[in-house]
Amino acid sequence: xDLQARKLFDRSLTGVSIMAVILMVLxxxxxLTPIFSRGLGAFFxxxxxxxxxxxLEQFNRGNAQAVAAESRAVTEARRPVxxxxxxxxxxxxxxxxxxxxxxRTQLKEITGLLRELxxxxxxxxxxxxxxxxxxxxxWDRAMVKLRRILFSEQWDHSDPNRMGKKVxxxxxxxxxxxxxxALFPYLEKNLGRMLQPRFTFYWRxxxxxxxxxxxxxxxxxxxxxxxxxxxxxxxxxxxxxxxAAIYLSEFAAGGRLVSLLRVCISTLAGVPSIVFGLFGLAFxxxxxxxxxxxxxxxxxxxxxxxxxxxxxxxxxxxxxAVPRAYKEAALSLGASPLxxxxxxxxxxxxxxxxxxxxxxxxxxxxxxxxxxxTAAVSVGQPLKLWETLSQPTPALPWNIYNLxxxxxxxxxxxxxxxxxxxxxxxxxxxxxxAAILIRARISKKMRG
Amino acid sequence: MIQSIPATPRxxxxxxxxxxxxxxxxxxxxxxxxxxxxxxxxxxxxxxxxQVTAIIGPSGCxxxxxxxxxxxMNDLIPGSRTSGKMLFDGQEIYGPxxxxxxLRRRIGxxxxxxxxxxxxxxxxxxxxxxxxxxxxxxxxMATVETSLKRAGLWDEVKDRLEDNALSLSGxxxxxxxxxxxLAVDPEILLMDEPTSALDPRATARIEDLIAELxxxxxxxxxxxxxxxxxxxxxxxxxxxEGNLIEYGQTARMFTKPSEKRTEDYMTGRFG
Numbered sequence: 001x002d003l004q005a006r007k008l009f010d011r012s013l014t015g016v017s018i019m020a021v022i023l024m025v026l027x028x029x030x031x032l033t034p035i036f037s038r039g040l041g042a043f044f045x046x047x048x049x050x051x052x053x054x055x056l057e058q059f060n061r062g063n064a065q066a067v068a069a070e071s072r073a074v075t076e077a078r079r080p081v082x083x084x085x086x087x088x089x090x091x092x093x094x095x096x097x098x099x100x101x102x103x104r105t106q107l108k109e110i111t112g113l114l115r116e117l118x119x120x121x122x123x124x125x126x127x128x129x130x131x132x133x134x135x136x137x138x139w140d141r142a143m144v145k146l147r148r149i150l151f152s153e154q155w156d157h158s159d160p161n162r163m164g165k166k167v168x169x170x171x172x173x174x175x176x177x178x179x180x181x182a183l184f185p186y187l188e189k190n191l192g193r194m195l196q197p198r199f200t201f202y203w204r205x206x207x208x209x210x211x212x213x214x215x216x217x218x219x220x221x222x223x224x225x226x227x228x229x230x231x232x233x234x235x236x237x238x239x240x241x242x243x244a245a246i247y248l249s250e251f252a253a254g255g256r257l258v259s260l261l262r263v264c265i266s267t268l269a270g271v272p273s274i275v276f277g278l279f280g281l282a283f284x285x286x287x288x289x290x291x292x293x294x295x296x297x298x299x300x301x302x303x304x305x306x307x308x309x310x311x312x313x314x315x316x317x318x319x320x321a322v323p324r325a326y327k328e329a330a331l332s333l334g335a336s337p338l339x340x341x342x343x344x345x346x347x348x349x350x351x352x353x354x355x356x357x358x359x360x361x362x363x364x365x366x367x368x369x370x371x372x373x374t375a376a377v378s379v380g381q382p383l384k385l386w387e388t389l390s391q392p393t394p395a396l397p398w399n400i401y402n403l404x405x406x407x408x409x410x411x412x413x414x415x416x417x418x419x420x421x422x423x424x425x426x427x428x429x430x431x432x433x434a435a436i437l438i439r440a441r442i443s444k445k446m447r448g
Numbered sequence: 449m450i451q452s453i454p455a456t457p458r459x460x461x462x463x464x465x466x467x468x469x470x471x472x473x474x475x476x477x478x479x480x481x482x483x484x485x486x487x488x489x490x491x492x493x494x495x496x497x498x499q500v501t502a503i504i505g506p507s508g509c510x511x512x513x514x515x516x517x518x519x520x521m522n523d524l525i526p527g528s529r530t531s532g533k534m535l536f537d538g539q540e541i542y543g544p545x546x547x548x549x550x551l552r553r554r555i556g557x558x559x560x561x562x563x564x565x566x567x568x569x570x571x572x573x574x575x576x577x578x579x580x581x582x583x584x585x586x587x588x589m590a591t592v593e594t595s596l597k598r599a600g601l602w603d604e605v606k607d608r609l610e611d612n613a614l615s616l617s618g619x620x621x622x623x624x625x626x627x628x629x630l631a632v633d634p635e636i637l638l639m640d641e642p643t644s645a646l647d648p649r650a651t652a653r654i655e656d657l658i659a660e661l662x663x664x665x666x667x668x669x670x671x672x673x674x675x676x677x678x679x680x681x682x683x684x685x686x687x688x689e690g691n692l693i694e695y696g697q698t699a700r701m702f703t704k705p706s707e708k709r710t711e712d713y714m715t716g717r718f719g
Contacts, residue, residue: 253526325563328521329625333576333632334553343575344565445612446566 032425039422042415046139047200049074050119054134054216059208070196077193080186082122085111088180095178106174110149110183117145118194130212137216138415139197146191150184205419213379214403214416221382223423225296225393226365228383229375230431232300233307233364238357240304241311245353246341248312249319269309274369276306281373296388299375299395306370307360314356318349351443358435362428368397378402396424472497472636472666473518473555477532480513482525487513489690490532495636495683500658500667502681502698504674506713510690511670515638517541518668519555520548536636553580556629557638561645562621564613564628569605572613572624576632591631599627600657619650626657630665637661639669643676655680674714678702686710 001009049070055061088107092100115121119135127133136142151168172184187194208218252258280302284290290298322345330340346353368376376398383391403417404410473495480488488510495501503511516522517534520541534541541551553576564572573592577583583591592609596602601623605616613624622642629637639658643651658667658680671677677684678698685695686707694707705711 323563325559325561326565328524328557328559329563329565329628330575331524332519332521332552332557332559333579333628334549334551335579336549339579343579348566446614 035418035421035425038415038418039425041140042205042419042422043202045200045202045415046197047202048135048137048139048142048195048197050135050195051137051200054137054211058130058211058216059204061204074194074196077190078118081114081118081183081194084180084183084186085114085121088175088178088183091179103175103178106152106171107180109152110171113145113149117142117149131215134216136195139195141412142191142195142197146187149187206423209382210379210416214407214413215409219396219399219416219420219423221380222394222396222399222420223427224382225376225380225395226397226424226427228296228388228393229299229303229371229395230361230365232296232388233303234357234361236301236304237308237311237360237364241308241356242315242346242353244308244312245315245319246345249316250337250341250345265309265312268305269313272369273306273367274372276302277370277373280305280370285374291390294373294375294377294392295390296375296383296393297390299371299393300388302370302374303364303367306367307364310360310363311353311356314359315349315353318352318356319345321352322348348446351439351446354435354439354442358432358439361431361435365428365431366397366424368401371395371398378406396420396427400424472537473668474535475514475532476535478514478517478534479531480510480517480522481529481531483527487690488517488687491687491690491692493685493692493695495666495668497666498663499682500662500669500680501683501685502677503668503670503685503687504672504677504713505687505693507672509687511687512640514687515640515668515670516557518636518638519552519557521557523548553632554634555636555638556632556634558622558625558629558640558642560641562618562625564616564621564624566612566614568610569613569616569624570609572628573631576628580632595627595631596624598630598661599623600653600660601627617650619646619653622646622650622654623657626654630661634665636666636668639667641670641672644672651676674702686713688713 049067052062052067053071056064056067092104092107095103111121115124115132117135120127120133136145150171152171152174154167154169155164156167157164170184172181175181175184202218205218206223207220209220210222211217248258248262252261280298284298284301285293285295290301326344326348327340330344331337335343375392376395377392378394378399380392380394383393400417400420403413403420407413475491475493478488478491478493479486491514503515505511513522517530518536518541522528530542536551536555539546565575567575570592573595574588577588577591593602593606596605601620604620605611605624613621616624622645626637626642643654646654655676658669661667662682669677669681681698683696684698684701686693686701686705686709688709694701694705694710696706701710702714705714
């Protein structure tokens, strides 16, 4: 190859590498930007008077007098709405039958939406469900409801050859000439006065329990559950993993059995996580009866199995990388093999072992499949430490999935779901950051 | 506890004035195998006490293997075995009742490349003592000071005992390793080419140190460097292809070797 061609080749290789790095950074940005921008919506949002009333009544938080004063102002602003509703209901009986039927259906819809927007209508009995006792706590959600009051969705099927088209019809036009016509401009203009939106920093989203399956409140049970599960898994996996690694790298003679053992560990690392989940259910719960049903203990044990191969392999590599000279020095001074391992080998291998632990900790915190059958429930209270032995828990990864797919009102609680995603990502990043800092400190100490 | 062995004829070098010296370490028909490969072949040899004995020979002649057999460092190698006898104070080193930990405490070792632990200077020296005794701070510091003084390193490091040992120069690191070995108060010091990784000045310091330690410890040193053997040792053993070719007082060996192969090696005709 002549010089020119080789230069060209070198340069193109550099170009490709730079491209790859840029691509990775872009992918990361594309991934993280929505997670952050939408996830932060759970913490920073425009909170309504309903939010403050809820905080006071459910969490005993906030200034009671201020909330009462706000409540009076809000009631005042809402009075015309209910007056218009009442007047229209009287008027309705006088309309001709066709129009009456149509408008009555719409009125029912509007009343329902108003109830969702502002809370129970005056004179109504207290609802059972918490979500029926309060209006919209978030201004962005209130705007969605308002839109649905102002416009009704209808389907245009006029062209039989094409799919139906959604059209928005202004309800103001539908109610033209009635006493309710004025309701729509009034709502549009005065909703701010009726709900008093104010910028809110709801940091307690992290530490509040959830109310009425995530309609209100925070995600503390999920956060705590994730912490329990992760720490439990580490507690079980780290000692076993490191002991196994010490055995494999130091004491196991290189027989066929040991090679087989290594193959088994490698295979275990490749087993899909859902298989671990089923195994956990079959073994820890059905066979060993660690708990009568799902529990944090069973989930932790399953997660521990999942991350064990990673920890064993990383630790074994780290132990093998310790210079032979250190071991010989310790042994020549009269250290028993065990003392040598504890005083020289493990400290020298610690940075490498920590790397394995970091990787598997992130994995344990984020895994969903292994805990579906062994530990996770969609709704639950924060557990006390001893309850983890027998009780199941909500956990972030599982509840993100649950809120996205199985919750009865997926659209209403999107912000909670994104808040959970952000929290999980931050939790894992934080765990990693802490471990990386610890590792850097140890390495620095060892280099001198 | 001590396995008594029948009195055996000693092969003290003929020129040694054997009077008050006893053989601390003695090989009797000793062989060492790596699998099928016999690295040390039927060597019979007494190492005189409180003297410096050098083992020389070309690469791969088994001199390091012989040295490492004395404190059983070769145990780590899978598939190795021995035959014949290796005695330490009359105790069979490869006997079934020997406690390796005690053996290694009494026989210190210094390796080819300086290998201080990645810990502070203080903890390097203290490591061996802490393994065997529970010492208070005062006793520990006394040990550290004595050992470092004996290794001629005290003046250089006394103000920085908490520094990481890896921050020392190569020669200082090797003297630290010697101090670390001395700290557990061994009777024998094995040195496996202790200066091969060092520059001439550091080498000279180590050689001076060996001269100072002579008489207090039995020193067995493996070296590639013929001049070094001539400078530091009282006795020299020449190994070739696992066989002990010649053994005698260094002064005589280097002037009038009785074996042709010894002479050839020393004059650089092979090796």
